[in-house]
Amino acid sequence: MTTDLxxxxxxxxxxxxxxxxxxxxxxxxxxxxxxxxxxxxSLVPLGYVAYMTVATGWDTAVGLILRPRVGELLxxxxxxMAATIPLCLLLGVAGxxxxxxxxxxxxxxxxxxxxxxxxxxAFVNSYAWVSAIPSLGGLGSGILISTLSYFPxxxxxxxxxxxxxxxxxxxxxxxxxxxxxxxxxxxxxPQLRIALTGGALLVGLHLLAEYGAFAMxxxxxxxxxxxxxxxxxxxGAAGNMLASVLVFFCLLLLMAEVRxxxxxxxxxxxxxxxxxxxxxxxxxxxxxAQLFLLALTALAFGLxxxxxxxxxxxxxxxxxxxxxxxxxxxxxxxxGLVGAGATIVVAFPMAYLAVRKPxxxxxxxxxxxxxxxxxxxxxxxxxxxxxxxxxxPGIYQTTGVLVAAYVLLxxxxxxxxxxxxxxxxxxxxxxxxxxxxxxxxxxxIRVTLRLTAPAAAGGAALVFLAIANELTATLLLxxxxxxxxxxxxxxxxSEIDYAGAAPYALLMILLSAPMTYLLFQQSKKVAGQ
Amino acid sequence: xxxxxxxxxxEPRVAPSVAATTNSHLQITDxxxxxxxxxxxxxxxxxxxxxxxxxxxxxxxxGKTTLLRLIAGFEHPDTGTISLNGTTVAGDGAWLxxxxxxxxxxxxxxxxxxxxxxxxNVAFGLNPAKLEGGRRAVAARVAELLEMVSLDAAxxxxxxxxxxxxxxxxxxxxxxxxxxxxxxxxxxxFSALDAGLRVATRRAVAKVLAxxxxxxxxVTHDQAEALSFADxxxxxxGGKLAQIGNPFVVYTRPADRATAEFLGDAVILDAWLxxxxxxCSLGGIPVRRPPAQGRVQLMLRPExxxxxxxxxxxxxxxxxxxxxxxxxxxxKLNVPKEVAEHADHRYPGGGEVITIRHWNASIARPGMExxxxxxxxxxxxxxxx
Numbered sequence: 085m086t087t088d089l090x091x092x093x094x095x096x097x098x099x100x101x102x103x104x105x106x107x108x109x110x111x112x113x114x115x116x117x118x119x120x121x122x123x124x125x126s127l128v129p130l131g132y133v134a135y136m137t138v139a140t141g142w143d144t145a146v147g148l149i150l151r152p153r154v155g156e157l158l159x160x161x162x163x164x165m166a167a168t169i170p171l172c173l174l175l176g177v178a179g180x181x182x183x184x185x186x187x188x189x190x191x192x193x194x195x196x197x198x199x200x201x202x203x204x205x206a207f208v209n210s211y212a213w214v215s216a217i218p219s220l221g222g223l224g225s226g227i228l229i230s231t232l233s234y235f236p237x238x239x240x241x242x243x244x245x246x247x248x249x250x251x252x253x254x255x256x257x258x259x260x261x262x263x264x265x266x267x268x269x270x271x272x273x274p275q276l277r278i279a280l281t282g283g284a285l286l287v288g289l290h291l292l293a294e295y296g297a298f299a300m301x302x303x304x305x306x307x308x309x310x311x312x313x314x315x316x317x318x319x320g321a322a323g324n325m326l327a328s329v330l331v332f333f334c335l336l337l338l339m340a341e342v343r344x345x346x347x348x349x350x351x352x353x354x355x356x357x358x359x360x361x362x363x364x365x366x367x368x369x370x371x372x373a374q375l376f377l378l379a380l381t382a383l384a385f386g387l388x389x390x391x392x393x394x395x396x397x398x399x400x401x402x403x404x405x406x407x408x409x410x411x412x413x414x415x416x417x418x419x420g421l422v423g424a425g426a427t428i429v430v431a432f433p434m435a436y437l438a439v440r441k442p443x444x445x446x447x448x449x450x451x452x453x454x455x456x457x458x459x460x461x462x463x464x465x466x467x468x469x470x471x472x473x474x475x476x477p478g479i480y481q482t483t484g485v486l487v488a489a490y491v492l493l494x495x496x497x498x499x500x501x502x503x504x505x506x507x508x509x510x511x512x513x514x515x516x517x518x519x520x521x522x523x524x525x526x527x528x529i530r531v532t533l534r535l536t537a538p539a540a541a542g543g544a545a546l547v548f549l550a551i552a553n554e555l556t557a558t559l560l561l562x563x564x565x566x567x568x569x570x571x572x573x574x575x576x577x578s579e580i581d582y583a584g585a586a587p588y589a590l591l592m593i594l595l596s597a598p599m600t601y602l603l604f605q606q607s608k609k610v611a612g613q
Numbered sequence: 614x615x616x617x618x619x620x621x622x623x624e625p626r627v628a629p630s631v632a633a634t635t636n637s638h639l640q641i642t643d644x645x646x647x648x649x650x651x652x653x654x655x656x657x658x659x660x661x662x663x664x665x666x667x668x669x670x671x672x673x674x675x676g677k678t679t680l681l682r683l684i685a686g687f688e689h690p691d692t693g694t695i696s697l698n699g700t701t702v703a704g705d706g707a708w709l710x711x712x713x714x715x716x717x718x719x720x721x722x723x724x725x726x727x728x729x730x731x732x733x734n735v736a737f738g739l740n741p742a743k744l745e746g747g748r749r750a751v752a753a754r755v756a757e758l759l760e761m762v763s764l765d766a767a768x769x770x771x772x773x774x775x776x777x778x779x780x781x782x783x784x785x786x787x788x789x790x791x792x793x794x795x796x797x798x799x800x801x802x803f804s805a806l807d808a809g810l811r812v813a814t815r816r817a818v819a820k821v822l823a824x825x826x827x828x829x830x831x832v833t834h835d836q837a838e839a840l841s842f843a844d845x846x847x848x849x850x851g852g853k854l855a856q857i858g859n860p861f862v863v864y865t866r867p868a869d870r871a872t873a874e875f876l877g878d879a880v881i882l883d884a885w886l887x888x889x890x891x892x893c894s895l896g897g898i899p900v901r902r903p904p905a906q907g908r909v910q911l912m913l914r915p916e917x918x919x920x921x922x923x924x925x926x927x928x929x930x931x932x933x934x935x936x937x938x939x940x941x942x943x944x945k946l947n948v949p950k951e952v953a954e955h956a957d958h959r960y961p962g963g964g965e966v967i968t969i970r971h972w973n974a975s976i977a978r979p980g981m982e983x984x985x986x987x988x989x990x991x992x993x994x995x996x997x998x
Contacts, residue, residue, distance in 0.1 A: 519711055519714075520792060521713075531726060
């Protein structure tokens with residue numbers, strides 16, 4: 085699962101290969117071996133699911149999969165996706181179009197506000213809605229909460245693409261006799277295809293992977309059912325089979341996305357500076373548009389913020405017990421820092437190969453990473469639980485395993501940033517430094533590493549903040565007695581101590597705000613590539 | 614392969630780099646390079662004299678950039694050797710890495726370090742420990758280098774992205790000159806600049822390098838740039854050097870038809886060669902050093918065909934393209950008298966359409982008959998080419 089908004093690696097933005105340099109800073113083979121090891125490691129969750137399915141045996145597996153309970157979960161999941169994905173697409177595109185293509189008043193503020201709901205973790209959103217309407221539950225509320233939480237996953241790439249779209253395309257359409265509306269549907273919307281399929285994939289993967297938000301409103305999906313199974317039987321065959329079905333769905337989504345993405349070229353053709361975007365006057369629609377956006381952001385961002393603050397005021401000073409609060413904050417920071425550092429270190433060889441040595445080898449590494457990025461947190465966590473108990477018992481519930489799971493879950497975020505950063509540091513610069521008398525390693529450090537540093541820092545920040553909000557894998561893998569903001573929030577709100585949970589919710593939102601802004605900024609840069 | 618043809622021709626002006634291999638600064642011998650299954654260089658031999666200017670010119674994909682990168686030390690040759698001042702730096706088990714070769718390199722886009730200021734870029738290759746006076750000496754040297762490439766010393770504080778393309782190229786040159794290299798490699802450094810700036814920058818760069826006495830190799834796909842910049846032009850095609858010689862020789866006496874057409878517009882006609890006289894639709898034209906007898910292809914440069922009232926050849930204007938200072942005229946040649954008299958297949962020609970240039974647009978209108986005269990000698994290529 086990932087919130088990587090530029091969507092998984094697809095069009096490798098590689099510099100034209102002018103062949104290979106003779107002696108890269110660390111021999112190619114060393115980087116390649118490292119990358120292969122990382123790729124193998126990243127396939128652990130998939131391997132676990134495949135192994136478990138085989139080990140369970142055909143008859144048992146069929147028995148466990150073909151039962152009414154699975155049918156019920158299947159129906160829930162399918163209905164949830166069938167309703168939420170189109171709703172997210174509709175809201176996301178409408179918002180993006182209003183902000184980027186009309187003379188909407190206050191569009192700069194709206195542009196940020198529409199991305200803001202991403203700063204509220206879905207399970208915090210759920211908590212706020214349950215606070216507002218305690219009777220919430222079932223499919224309807226699942227659709228409501230997940231739509232409000234996830235529509236920015238469509239909005240952000242759609243807005244980024246629209247802002248980078250060459251207005252000359254629309255002008256050509258106008259010259260060919262299309263009115264503004266027809267031009268939008270026949271010319272602009274097809275250009276959004278990559279952004280929309282990518283956004284839809286992310287929404288789908290989030291729906292499959294989300295645990296907290298649905299558990300809070302007692303809506304059963306595969307992920308919540310696996311968690312329940314895990315709680316009752318620890319590591320049973322039934323839970324494993326549910327995980328297989330879940331993974332199957334994730335892979336199905338990936339393939340659907342690859343197919344619907346198509347092969348057409350959407351990059352801008354030709355050179356020269358792009359003109360300014362056309363903006364449609366809204367006239368009489370200005371009012372309704374403002375009302376629509378107001379309602380949307382109020383429900384998706386205002387309401388959760390309001391209820392969190394309300395619980396904090398209601399709880400008063402009692403809820404800020406430093407003895408509970410500080411350890412959770414410190415643990416979150418610790419895991420976040422270690423996890424972010426490890427993720428960047430692991431991502432670097434992959435990014436290096438993808439940018440500097442494009443070819444079938446780096447493509448297949450990317451593919452393995454692409455598949456891993458779709459694995460829900462619960463599956464990654466189960467895989468590590470199983471591996472650490474059965475193969476290396478000593479490491480079960482150690483920080484190392486938890487960090488390894490974080491690395492797998494958030495590798496794509498770091499990769500996207502590192503790739504962009506490395507693309508800013510073409511090997512020609514390295515060579516220029518060598519021609520100026522710097523030995524290869526020094527040239528690499530002073531030029532390539534130096535130029536990649538900002539991107540690496542950005543990637544590390546994203547990973548850090550994602551870890552701060554991670555719930556599912558942390559619940560399963562964190563060392564005994566360790567509490568993070570997310571798990572502490574979860575245990576308090578599960579005990580219906582809504583006031584006690586509020587400070588943790590507020591902190592997570594505050595921590596996520598810069599992440600959301602970073603993602604928003606990053607998407608604008610990546611969209612043009 | 615072309616060395617003999619240039620050697621047996623008396624040179625109109627002998628460039629130092631063509632004349633001798635005794636004083637060669639750079640010697641490339643039988644170098645090959647493959648990328649995967651693709652052979653990029655198929656046996657290249659080149660000698661560059663000390664202080665000379667060599668342009669390697671060829672269409673894109675001909676391997677010229679790869680050759681430059683081999684010289685710089687960014688790539689290993691598969692076979693063959695590269696030597697600098699008589700010392701083998703690549704091949705035969707020897708390998709001197711790029712940072713020890715004392716070769717300056719200016720890339721196509723300048724490759725300035727975006728995270729450093731202009732001054733820091735120029736100072737990148739300087740070693741403050743070796744300069745007397747430390748930091749102040751570095752600053753002085755940077756100012757001196759910027760002045761050398763006609764840039765204001767105040768530019769040192771700017772960032773590369775604040776400079777124009779031409780200024781970036783000059784900074785890249787100053788940066789490469791900082792280490793006082795003996796050999797400077799220029800990889801299409803002017804191609805990203807617009808036309809006016811390109812000529813000015815090329816002249817400025819050539820002047821700086823000549824004054825510094827640096828041996829220079831320029832890679833370009835622009836034949837005019839190659840002919841005007843260098844005193845030795847090496848034409849590269851399909852991973853080989855098709856011809857090496859001074860600009861005048863390679864332009865007026867190209868070794869083969871492809872080279873002729875690459876280096877400029879060419880009028881190619883079938884002809885019958887007897888002795889050193891070729892007969893074609895343009896009449897009898899002298900050929901120096903005929904490579905074969907009988908049926909040949911004859912190459913003339915368009916500027917050798919002049920419109921003259923008393924010219925013996927006639928042609929009818931098909932159409933014209935007006936470019937301002939000159940007009941391109943397409944002419945259909947009449948069948949010459951000799952060919953018409955000898956109804957003999959040995960004399961080919963008649964009716965070809967050729968393209969020439971003229972400064973006066975008004976004398977050439979479609980349908981008009983013009984009289985032509987051929988100036989100078991033609992080059993003949995055997996038919997089997």
